[in-house]
Amino acid sequence: DTEVTQTPKHLVMGMTNKKSLKCEQHMGHRAMYWYKQKAKKPPELMFVYSYEKLSINESVPSRFSPECPNSSLLNLHLHALQPEDSALYLCASSQALDPRKNIQYFGAGTRLSVL
Amino acid sequence: GQNIDQPTEMTATEGAIVQINCTYQTSGFNGLFWYQQHAGEAPTFLSYNVLDGLEEKGRFSSFLSRSKGYSYLLLKELQMKDSASYLCAVKYNFNKFYFGSGTKLNVKP
Numbered sequence A: 001d002t003e004v005t006q007t008p009k010h011l012v013m014g015m016t017n018k019k020s021l022k023c024e025q026h027m028g029h030r031a032m033y034w035y036k037q038k039a040k041k042p043p044e045l046m047f048v049y050s051y052e053k054l055s056i057n058e059s060v061p062s063r064f065s066p067e068c069p070n071s072s073l074l075n076l077h078l079h080a081l082q083p084e085d086s087a088l089y090l091c092a093s094s095q096a097l098d099p100r101k102n103i104q105y106f107g108a109g110t111r112l113s114v115l
Numbered sequence B: 001g002q003n004i005d006q007p008t009e010m011t012a013t014e015g016a017i018v019q020i021n022c023t024y025q026t027s028g029f030n031g032l033f034w035y036q037q038h039a040g041e042a043p044t045f046l047s048y049n050v051l052d053g054l055e056e057k058g059r060f061s062s063f064l065s066r067s068k069g070y071s072y073l074l075l076k077e078l079q080m081k082d083s084a085s086y087l088c089a090v091k092y093n094f095n096k097f098y099f100g101s102g103t104k105l106n107v108k109p
Helices: none
Strands: A005-009 A010-013 A017-025 A030-037 A044-050 A055-058 A064-070 A073-079 A087-094 A110-114 B009-013 B018-023 B030-037 B044-049 B053-057 B062-065 B068-075 B084-092 B096-099 B103-108
Touching: A005 A064, A005 A087, A017 A030, A030 A073, A030 B068, A044 A064, A044 B096, A055 A064, A073 A087, B009 B018, B018 B084, B018 B103, B030 B062, B030 B068, B044 B053, B044 B062, B044 B068, B068 B084
Parallel strands: A010 A110, B009 B103
Antiparallel strands: A005 A017, A017 A073, A030 A044, A030 A087, A044 A055, A064 A073, A087 A110, B018 B068, B030 B044, B030 B084, B053 B062, B062 B068, B084 B096, B084 B103
């Protein structure tokens, strides 16, 4: 089983709303990732968690706030977003960050529209 | 990021062989991945290279030359369902991952 589950599949929010994206995996993976993907562009890394600790923040604006409450769950809290934040948000997980253990498996994504 | 370059688009015929190239900046290199992505779907892992040489998985093979900063994905016996974007992704030191812009492959009957 290489399933990463993301909810919701679609989300429409206003610029003053607060919402959260959720990601779950039950593969025993200890590294989890958030990516942002705009149309016809490659995924761009946002955050990396390793053993529930934030390992990488790729200079993401503070209106995006990640959280890793346990080894299976990864959240992305959204607040005061801008229309240009509209994109597909992808979650991925890998066994670890070590070489040969960092093959990433992706969820289907949450398509976010900010009005 | 990291000058990961792939051709934008390629067209091939069903049953044929196609090679998709990827070049990247070599400094800090830590591994290279190939993913397939159908429109509107998540990327799906295809192959991983960290040492020089060829990795074969069924109809898909991937080659790496670390000294040249070069990889290719080889798809054999092309099928219509192989029409998709193919993304080259490179891991660098400090767990940085960068994706190339992807190669859109069109398979024609």
